[in-house]
Amino acid sequence: MSISVRDTLSGQMVEVGENGRVGVYVCGPTVYNHIHIGNARAPLFWDVVVRYLRSRDYEVMLVQNITDIEDKIINKANEEGVSWEEIVDRYTASFHERLEKMGVALPDVEPRATEHIPEMISLIEDLIESDHAYAPGNGDVYYDVRSYPPYGALSKQRPDEMRETEKGTTSYKKSPLDFALWKASKPGEPAWESPWGSGRPGWHIECSAMVEKHLPDGADIHGGGTDLRFPHHENELAQSTGAHPDHTFVRAWAHHGMVNFADTGKMAKSLGNILDVERAVDLHGRNALRMWLLQSHYSQPIDYSEEILEEKRRACERLLRLSRQISGSGTSSDLSERLAKELGERFDTAMRDDFNTPEAVAALFEVAGRAGQEISIHPEVAQEFASLGAAMEEILIVLGFDLLEEAEIDVNGVRVRYEEEPRKETLLKVVKREEARRKKDWAAADRLRDELHDEGWTVEDTPEGPIVSRR
């Protein structure tokens, strides 16, 4: 069984993984700042893809680079008066922390630009030899865009129709569209020795070099944001196929949509309207964040607002509750078997069809709804959904949700349940309220519930005792 991916170069569905192996390359961050929720979309989405493929026994290689040498890093270091290495270390660590908060596993390989200088130099040499690049003698090396006729195919633009910005006019370039493969270093800047003198690599060349090195058979899928289509990916493509025309570089390009604020539009570091991932997770939780991203297709832009995330949190909770309720079942009824089978098939079909996560999630809701319906009519059958419970859990884990096991504690004969353990005072208040309820002292009970509410907790009463959760 193979996976279909909508390739943004050809516009066609491309089959991937026929041989049971899938190599994915995703453009990672330039580490000069904390990542915002727009940056989070790629790692989170590809994390789900990889989890899914592995669950179906594909041999997956996920490569996500870290750009650790770039103008913005150097500028930031100069601003702060620290070394560029310090900036890189700080924001790489920050990136990793945020991935962990979102429950995103690290890629199999996380290559860094500065660890691939020799590979990049070798690639540039190949380009010069094949007349796709030139060294005008000032220490720079440029890609000769006009030497590569297909240039523009990925971004669907024709070079002669592109706006020729004269920004930073470099007389050394043959054409304004030509871009730097290697930049001569100025005094005090980080530099590496090369055949063209001391300098550092251009931005695009690192990905070309690292794809070739870590995915020697070519990338089955190359991911990144739509904003990278041009110039970054266009240039990567020109570099790699220019240098090695007989080698497959990428089979399918998959570009994800931008994250916008529902009210103010696109978020970008350069616009200053960013929301740090750490804050987003603190605000809404990892599950809401994932549900939000998964309920729209990766290729589409998506809006962020606190209201939207709150909605996702609720939706997610409903699913997790039912899953938890039935996952302790001892047996499996016919209905359970049928629903489990249907869920598995629908989920699979959706994911294989260009990773249609909204459809996949819808299957989950629908099946859950039917089980819940049955349980509400015949409460006793809640114990007969072992197979569906297992199927749901498996999928929820593939989607990267935190299942948040419910814990319980017995205090003075009152059984209190919770996902997140409350402080002792809170717990005692909950118990006190339950005792008031048993005495039918509704006034006291309501007062205590209000107090708990103000302290950030919600209490739900059930015949088996109260459940406390974060408001």
Place this chain on the structure above:
RNA sequence: GGCGGCAUGGCCGAGUGGUGAGGCGCCGGACUGCAAAUCCGUUAACCCCGGUUCGAUUCCGGGUGCCGCCUCCA
């Protein structure tokens, strides 16, 4: 100016040439001391104008609107 994408019910958001996903919300009901949660029921959409077709939200053409890219950007 050039190129690309998208327009679906109150909101989010899949999909399809003909039986109108899914989520959130609203409303009514069951349950509950009251809530909450859960369940039941209800509500409601395919931007506009042409064309193709027995039939289009789905295909084609035109229009309008929004977004992205063309410069660093996930």
